[in-house]
Amino acid sequence: MNPMNEVKIEKATVSIGVGEAGEKLSRAITLLEEMFDQTPVKTYSKVTNPEWGIRKRQPIACKLTLRGEKADKAINMVLEGIGRNIKPTQFDAQGNLSFGIKEHIDIPGMRYNPDIGIFGMNINITFEKPGYRIARRKIQQKKVPAKHRISKEETMKFMEENFNVNYVTEIEE
Numbered sequence: 001m002n003p004m005n006e007v008k009i010e011k012a013t014v015s016i017g018v019g020e021a022g023e024k025l026s027r028a029i030t031l032l033e034e035m036f037d038q039t040p041v042k043t044y045s046k047v048t049n050p051e052w053g054i055r056k057r058q059p060i061a062c063k064l065t066l067r068g069e070k071a072d073k074a075i076n077m078v079l080e081g082i083g084r085n086i087k088p089t090q091f092d093a094q095g096n097l098s099f100g101i102k103e104h105i106d107i108p109g110m111r112y113n114p115d116i117g118i119f120g121m122n123i124n125i126t127f128e129k130p131g132y133r134i135a136r137r138k139i140q141q142k143k144v145p146a147k148h149r150i151s152k153e154e155t156m157k158f159m160e161e162n163f164n165v166n167y168v169t170e171i172e173e
Helices: 023-036 068-081 152-163
Strands: 008-017 041-044 059-066 097-101 121-128
Touching (some): 023 059, 059 068, 068 121, 068 152
Antiparallel strands (some): 097 121
8 A cells, every 4th residue: 555645643632612711711721631641722712702701812712732642542542431433424524533522521540520520522633644744834835636635434444443433323322
């Protein structure tokens, strides 16, 4: 097989949206630090929404980006929490995968801490092939050709082989 056609994980992004600044957000940040041994960053609201009590540029969530071995370890850990069941509709047209977990205590090894509480989180996994750097580099930036882009099927096959994922039509609660 051509090494330029091998799919790999570029990054995994884990985010927790709490909808408000203050104590709840700081507890979410503490949880992500404990789970992944990395300091998350705050994300800020883009618009004001009086119904939800959100002002523009107010911190409302936190996220962190994992790469390499840390990403593989985190993906394995979170997939274990959802029973390795994923719907094919959770993959987008570019082959990226997004899914959520309702409560972090569903993940094996995670204990309930009354000081932190219970949080759900979103996990986004971005895949790429070697050569995707041409779209990000500073000098002579180019588009990734259509024949070199990742398809949904390639990503699904990768997840099945490397992470033993089961594809289901309906995820049981």
